[in-house]
Amino acid sequence: MTKLKLGPLSDDKPVKLAVELPxxxxxxxxxxxxxxxxxxxPPVEPLRLIVPMLERFIATDRGFAKARRSGPAAKRPA
Known part of the structure; x- marks a missing residue:
């Protein structure tokens, strides 16, 4: 099998999302x-890929993590 960045997808309840893609x-x-x-x-539907891909992208973006820790957004209450 091809080595992909995404592994098996969790079976979470889907959330409706409207987006236009190129x-x-x-x-x-x-x-x-x-x-x-x-x-x-059957192939995995594109809609089920978008959230895990965005989560993975954000989780592995070192610049974003550093800016989040040190920037003004880090000081906002949760």
Whole structure:
């Protein structure tokens, strides 16, 4: 199987989201979902990929983490 940054997706209750994607990005998400699917199984829908990809991107962005720790946004109450 191809080594991908995303692993198995959790089966959380979906949240409705309306977003327009460039056609090329949508094709890439469709291809990614096909590669992420279990062998012989249906492809993962692009909508299910967006949140884990954004979470992974934010979690691995060192510049964002550093700015968040030291910037004005870090001083906001939770």
């Amino acid at each position: 056609a090329e990005l949508h094709r890439s998400l469709v291809d990614y979902g096909r590669l992420l699917a279990d062998p012989g199984g």
